[in-house]
Amino acid sequence: MSTTETSDRITNRIPQTITLKLQEAAALTGATLNQFMVQASLEKAERIIDREKTIHFSKNDAAMIISLLDNPSPPNAALMRAFEKFKQREIDNGNQNSPAGNGPRGK
Template sequence: MPSTAAKDDRISIRTPPELKRMLIAAAAVSNISMTDFLLNAARKAAETVLAESRQITLNQQEWDRFMDLLDNPPPPNAALRAAMQRHHALLD
């Protein structure tokens, strides 16, 4: 999945020799350059990490509590009322 965008930025990394040999071999087996191999692997890992950081997982008890709060929200407290007043002041 080589990118057609300009490749102006550079990343330098140090690696143990055995890992470098493994990366070179994996890139060769994949029939792509080591740069493209590393970029593809890094992109996949970054996408996974970012997707997981944006996802919230709830157990059944937490889900039930969440749904109950949506159906029966607590009354506004002082901090929420103050925030709404500031918001309305900005809109006026």
Template sequence: MPRAAETKDDRLQVRLDAESKSVLQRAASYRHKTVSQFVLATAMEEAEKVIRENEVVTLSGPDWKVFYDALTNPPAPNAALRKAFAKYKKATG
């Protein structure tokens, strides 16, 4: 969230119909905010939610155990993995 000392130099313009503007004004007034404050706060909440949904992985207890076990006790490399590593090493080495 922006700190009070930060300057706000960027601008976002939105075209909307009269009914949409009226709805936003009503909602903003219920929150005791300006329309700009209301729209920015609401948009930021939704943006953060979308980012969390796409960038955060949540595992159940059993799934976490399987994942943790695979990280702490990985299986020995099989032939396909050894071949892929050799190919990678040759391409990058």
């Protein structure tokens, strides 16, 4: 079974000086201008998406987060009230077997 991918067309109006520079770069890589522009745009898009979806921590930040996960604080009154409201809403909605468990950690 063969699958076909649909294509979209994107057009841009750019100054001739930029066109010449892009054509030169495309020729140096052995690609057509269109291939070069698509590849360059895709590489840039992937870098931006990766940058925005990745969280970078210093060693100290990572150690602090691991410590907090290993040694969580006991739930405060506000968390306990919120959990009770959540449990009641689950019961009211008929979700008595929700994955909420028996309460917040530390109870």
